[in-house]
Amino acid sequence: MAGSAMTSGRTSPPRVFFYVQHLLGIGHLARASRIAGALAADGFEVTVATGGTPVPGFPGPQVHHIALPPITASNAGFSGLADIDGNPVDDAFKDNRRDLLLTAFRNNRPDIVMIEAFPFGRRQVRFELLPLLDEIAAMDDRPMVVTSLRDILQERSKLGRDEETVAVLKKYFDRVLVHGDPAFARLEDTFPLSAEIAGKVVYTGLVAAPPPAEPAERFDVIVSAGGGAVGNALIRAGLEAAKSIDKPLSWALITGPNLMQSDFDAISADAPDHVSVYRFRPDFASLLRGAKLSVSQAGYNTVCDILRAGCHPLLIPFTAGGETEQTVRAERLEKLGLAHVLTEDALSPASITQAIESALTASSRRPHALDLDGAHRTAEILRGLL
Secondary structure (H helix, E strand, O other): OOOHHHHOOOOOOOEEEEEEOOOOOOHHHHHHHHHHHHHHHOOOEEEEEEOOOOOOOOOOOOOEEEEOOOEEEOOOOOOOEEEOOOOEOOHHHHHHHHHHHHHHHHHHOOOEEEEEOOOOOOHHHHHHHHHHHHHHHOOOOOOEEEEEEEOOOOOOOOOOHHHHHHHHHHHHOOEEEEEOOOOOOOHHHHOOOHHHHHHHEEEOOOEOOOOOOOOOOOOOEEEEOOOOOOOHHHHHHHHHHHHHOOOOOOEEEEOOOOOOHHHHHHHHHHOOOOEEEEOOOOOHHHHHHHOOEEEEOOOHHHHHHHHHHOOEEEEOOOOHHHOOHHHHHHHHHHHOOOOEEOOHHHOOHHHHHHHHHHHHHHOOOOOOOOOOEHHHHHHHHHHHHO
């Protein structure tokens, strides 16, 4: 049985080896960090292996961290990989990463291996994940292997891709942990072959942070761009709206840590007195609690923060490179009356100004029943499986 080390008399805490690779934004890393923190709080010994650009504060102080040589997406379509200096990665780079990952796994000797997104996504790192999974599969007393998956997947257009995903799941994985509320989104909504793996699927609830504290500072409108790698147009349009709307409102523009410095400097210089510009606010969730309106993309973690805070959102889903996940999430929230939506292709200073004015008029703290306790529930599920 996978994970049988837990039944062999060992009294030390169960060990989790959690692999997460973020390529463009920081959403995958942020969600994985919330889960890792909840596992650590529940008494697991957690090691997080990351492979993306370093982000201060993640994966958090309560876990062990192994940082592989970082890689990023070389474009918004995720069609290539580059190192931290923007150079395409070669076979020698990949071989080195693979060896470092395998060494870290062997040293850790985990009871559970969690792999974020793969095989539903992150096919770009098969060069190291398939060797890891092959080594696990060959072990006599192997750890349990689970995938950590957001609730809404990117639609796949390439023939045979879903079949390939199912084959990998059947060969290597014990469970598919879907971090969502099935009353809001089910795996079969965005993964057509989910019936073939139904026995492996477990819903955890949405992975939201704990309820935020009262804000130390209050802003009426908060415009945020997540990691900031692709949010420049949103922030600039939000700035123009802040200058155009003739109401006594205080604004915060949170650009994200990955926005180019030249863009950040230009936005800061152009901001009027009632607009504050930040790269990052560690108290972002509490700021939402005090805001009248949040303006953002529709990424998983941002939406969870918004739902937890009870702030009304205007969502501009990210669609570059054929991305569909954020659009699905935003439209479902709009249908529930929990959001206003402006499409990315319609984004302009004029359109966002009109949308913000409309959302401010209609904004209210509408209650919802969505399950936001996915991090804690993940810990419960893993203990139950072991």
